[in-house]
Amino acid sequence: MSQMRIITIERHILQQQLRHPNATGVFTNMLYDIAMAAKIISRETNRAGLVDILGAADQSNIHGERQQKLDVFADEIIFKMNDHTGRLCAMASEEHDEILAIPPHYDTGKYVLLYDPLDGSSNIDVNVSVGTIFSIHRKVTTGAQGTIEDVIQPGYKLVAAGYIVYGSSTMMVYSTGQGVHGFTLDNSVGEFLLSHEDIRIPDTPKYYSVNHGYEKYWYPGVGEYVKWLQGMDGAAGSKAIGHRYTGSLVADFHRNLLRGGVFLYPADKRDETSYRGKLRLMYEAQALAFIARQAGGYSSDGVGDILDIEPHDLHQRTPLFIGNRDLVQKAEQYIREQDQEWLEKYLPFRERKYQPNKTS
Numbered sequence: 066m067s068q069m070r071i072i073t074i075e076r077h078i079l080q081q082q083l084r085h086p087n088a089t090g091v092f093t094n095m096l097y098d099i100a101m102a103a104k105i106i107s108r109e110t111n112r113a114g115l116v117d118i119l120g121a122a123d124q125s126n127i128h129g130e131r132q133q134k135l136d137v138f139a140d141e142i143i144f145k146m147n148d149h150t151g152r153l154c155a156m157a158s159e160e161h162d163e164i165l166a167i168p169p170h171y172d173t174g175k176y177v178l179l180y181d182p183l184d185g186s187s188n189i190d191v192n193v194s195v196g197t198i199f200s201i202h203r204k205v206t207t208g209a210q211g212t213i214e215d216v217i218q219p220g221y222k223l224v225a226a227g228y229i230v231y232g233s234s235t236m237m238v239y240s241t242g243q244g245v246h247g248f249t250l251d252n253s254v255g256e257f258l259l260s261h262e263d264i265r266i267p268d269t270p271k272y273y274s275v276n277h278g279y280e281k282y283w284y285p286g287v288g289e290y291v292k293w294l295q296g297m298d299g300a301a302g303s304k305a306i307g308h309r310y311t312g313s314l315v316a317d318f319h320r321n322l323l324r325g326g327v328f329l330y331p332a333d334k335r336d337e338t339s340y341r342g343k344l345r346l347m348y349e350a351q352a353l354a355f356i357a358r359q360a361g362g363y364s365s366d367g368v369g370d371i372l373d374i375e376p377h378d379l380h381q382r383t384p385l386f387i388g389n390r391d392l393v394q395k396a397e398q399y400i401r402e403q404d405q406e407w408l409e410k411y412l413p414f415r416e417r418k419y420q421p422n423k424t425s
């Protein structure tokens with residue numbers, strides 16, 4: 066009889082709960098709900114080429130990006146899967162300008178769910194992997210309904226985070242602070258089965274990921290850092306670390322998590338706000354930073370740990386360097402030594418304090 070253990074994500078979450086000193090079923094059930102939403106999104110993503118769900122929806126999100134219909138579908142599925150459970154006091158989505166209240170006829174709970182329903186959606190039509198990113202904060206205010214203060218908390222207060230990558234297979238990767246675990250969706254039984262237990266980022270990096278198309282806009286320290294990466298010896302036997310970039314954060318992060326390396330989306334001089342970076346702190350960077358740290362890696366905005374940034378806006382952008390700790394810290398060193406011009410612009414933005422009813 067083979068030693069193979071078939072562990073569903075439900076069973077794994079329950080086992081994790083038993084080890085969590087004060088976890089309750091609420092927390093465990095929330096992860097089930099996210100896994101269920103992921104199965105539905107996966108089905109639609111895989112069918113996208115077959116049904117009239119492609120093409121841009123006639124809406125755009127707060128960032129002015131035209132929403133793909135699948136984006137809108139994923140956003141609705143995640144909200145509807147979680148709005149009535151009595152586990153959440155509020156939600157926040159990349160696709161909505163304001164935080165999402167729990168409908169008044171439902172009970173509220175003590176957690177907040179933040180999510181990017183379908184990151185990399187511009188890749189949907191060309192069949193490149195896309196992903197869902199989620200993170201969970203604990204409620205900090207006293208009222209029944211959650212408020213913005215419950216949502217814009219620093220990453221070191223997260224209780225769980227994860228992502229789903231819809232690629233050659235659909236994988237859900239999550240952590241509740243007890244290591245990082247990956248599950249692959251077996252469509253024949255509709256279950257996420259444990260396939261990557263206790264993921265640790267490999268010590269020897271294999272790839273670096275950056276969009277070289279913007280190289281002419283990089284600050285000098287970032288440019289020197291990338292040259293340093295290109296000069297590195299690669300994993301055993303290879304003469305260099307490879308460059309891989311799909312334009313889909315979840316897919317790029319996932320590959321580097323499993324193979325070792327660094328993903329960077331640095332600030333640049335492209336326009337008057339790109340000194341802040343492009344990716345979102347609250348529902349992209351924080352979640353992946355939580356995962357990276359749990360897997361032995363590290364993430365930074367170029368100044369310091371992503372998880373230590375005190376947010377001041379729900380849709381706050383951030384530069385992102387994430388992967389092997391030594392590679393990310395090397396980026397901080399290059400920036401500290403060579404990018405004073407950027408630091409003088411960015412630090413006042415980074416240190417802003419949350420002000421009610423003020424948009425950044």
Ligand code: P6P
Nearest residue numbers: 184185186187276312313314315
């Ligand atoms: P660029 C996708 O739109 C996204 O938000 C991330 O998934 C991805 O890493 C990044 O933007 C790609 O941006 O400017 O390189 O096309």
